[in-house]
Amino acid sequence: MTGAPARVAVAGALFALVGWFSSPPALALNVALTSSAAPVYVAGRQIHFDRLGSVAGEPVAAVADPGLRDLLDALGAKMTWQPGTRFVAVTRADGKIVTLTVGSYAMTVDGAATELPLAPFYRGADLYVPLRPMVQALGLDARQFRGGYVFVPHILSVSRKIGLARTIVQIDAAVPIAWHAAFNARRRTLTLSFPGFSADASEVPLGKRDAVQAIVRQSGPPGFPTATVAIQLSAGTKFAAHRMGSGVGVDVVLAKNEAALRLKEAASPKPIVAAPANAAARFTSESAPTPSAASPVPTAQPIEVSPAPLLSAPLTPAPLPSAPRSSAIVGPSPQPAKITSVQVNDLSSATRITLTLTGSVSFEWHRLDQPDNRYWIDIHGATLVGPAQNLASKLPFITDMQITQHQVTPEAIVRVAITPSQPIDVQVGPVEGSLDQLGIEIENAPPPSDAPRAGVGSIAIAGTPSPRVSAAATQPDLIAIDPGHGGNDPGAINSGYGLVEKQLTLQLSRAVKARLERLGWRVVMTRDGDNEVGDPSGDDRQELQARCDVANAAGARFFVSIHMNSWVSSALSGTTTYYWRRSDRAFAQAVETATVASGGLANDGVQRDDLYVIKHTNMPAVLVEAAFLSNPHDAKLLEQPSFVAKLADGIAGGITNYSGGPQH
């Protein structure tokens, strides 16, 4: 094995390099290892470890633990370790290397040494490494969270390069980034948001020629934060966003003329280019095929899609074409968009299908593994103008391509089906210089073996309603709890009793969460502190939609928003549960009945009401107004933690009664 001597040599060099703060190597037998059942979450998703332990309060994991492998896979990182050897190397998705050595308190990240709280050690045949510093070295924030740990990917840096013809804002992370881009033409603000990522707040001045500054912020609950980079453009500046060559960061190019938007390294760049004068473009993506190693820079849509399904729940295996996984896409545009033209262009090693749309659509794609290799894209909320077509491609690896009106009711769906003679890699996204086209580029390259087999995305066309955010597959044991208000929005206030709605909703939500977890549910909270869920400087739509996005992205089975009611006088009291979709009435009734039975307040019944968060979440959703802050009887009770506990028992019981309990 030719690599082994080199590895030993590197390890030796590390000792020399960092010896000045190394403590004596830990002897395996002296380490007091206790097993741990602490849950570990990465971007809202729980990762199960077989051999998680704790040493002096520091979590450790066996390097052979499948949970650690899952974690690394989700980050696009690879571990190199042979059983019995002393050296562990982890290659991050951006190519940087993290090393750990048995018995050494030094860890290196891209050559630079940092100190570990404890040294990696062997217990039997298992090599244990300290988990927290390791994931930090992989670019994640690590936080303790209710007896467990939450690891959140971090935006490492936002920097600038100002050239003669263009300004480049480089947004860097250690793990593959998925992002949403939105442009506000009136304010000339380009906002990139990175759901599931944390970031340190900063301002980056951009020299004023192409842009004024970039403002970096983090919002949302600690377990599922959203980082945003808002770039204030100067008048007349155009922009394009490119995935970096490393595949894990974003380059936002700002320039006065379109030619300067193209990055040199992109062979045939196809950036989404928006002219601020008429632009209101927005593109979102959740997951898509990984660009193959043969094409290091994706060329079809630099506003790109995530190579790893890190930020959404694991995608279920693709079903057969006859039974598409409809749960992934929810809510078509109210008026179906029309596909007015279909063009096919053969490039040297790829075929591009360009669809012209009259409105916003969401789409989902699926691919079958070898030897079938078929791939299809269902465009939801779309009708095809004209008959079904066979799309001719001269490229030898495409056997057949068709576009058909797959379904008309209850939702219009247009399907593009591709039958190749060998594995293909497909990119789906908006088209360069166009705000009304969806491009599908088919490459003659096998997708990586671990590439997802299904994904969702959406494209919004200016002037038409946005499609609803696409969602992860439903997690049958996951509940989303939304404590109403928070941060700069206190909600209702009863100053006589010192009651503030945002505090009570959080107190009650936490109690509901604890009870649900005892009943075997997993819970995702839209917030778990006194903060906004969306960008604090954002508008109300952004705030309420952010709450929906947390639940939709996590694939929660049920959504319960928790509030305290208020009225202009003290006349009203009691508990009301609201629903919007008529199909959620029974759910609302179950929650209302159990909450009233447990809390003992007046039963104000269930009401259908047009409330944003229960209208824009994809799963059964209710909003509980547990009690009236404005009523002295209710307010007096709300001062008592034992009463809040009763309300929590009721809400958790109602959810469980209705659902029959979590499904594992």
Place this chain on the structure above:
Amino acid sequence: MWALLLGGCARHPQVLETHQITVYYCKGGSQALVPLRFAVASKLNDQQLAAFAVNQLLAGPSVLGNDVVLFPAGTRADVALTGDTATVDLRGPIADNFHGGTSEETAMFKSLTYTLTGLPNVERVQVLVKGQRVAALPGGQFALDEPLTRDTFAQ
């Protein structure tokens, strides 16, 4: 339309053609709407009529009683008509922060929608906040992203 004799000056009585409009306030002790009728000079066009109705609603019930207006004091509204949609642009404290409960908010928009859709030629109400289409009031929950109709409030 009906005729109403207005007092005005005793020596020069005027006869004006009038519309009758209904403004929906709210019962203080429940969430039920209370219709109150007003006579309005018929020379008002549809848009002026809509603006009148909204301003009458915001001004509160004309008689002392248990009925209430739920819009906070200081709320102002610009009203415009496009086709069958009345656009109500809210300004004042309500456009900065709403601290009421869902019951209050829902009844408030229900009273506005019922008032405007009770006018001839108005079927839908689009609420704006400071000129912008919004998801909800700042601090509110009630969805304002789409025009409201009486069906919005159907149980």
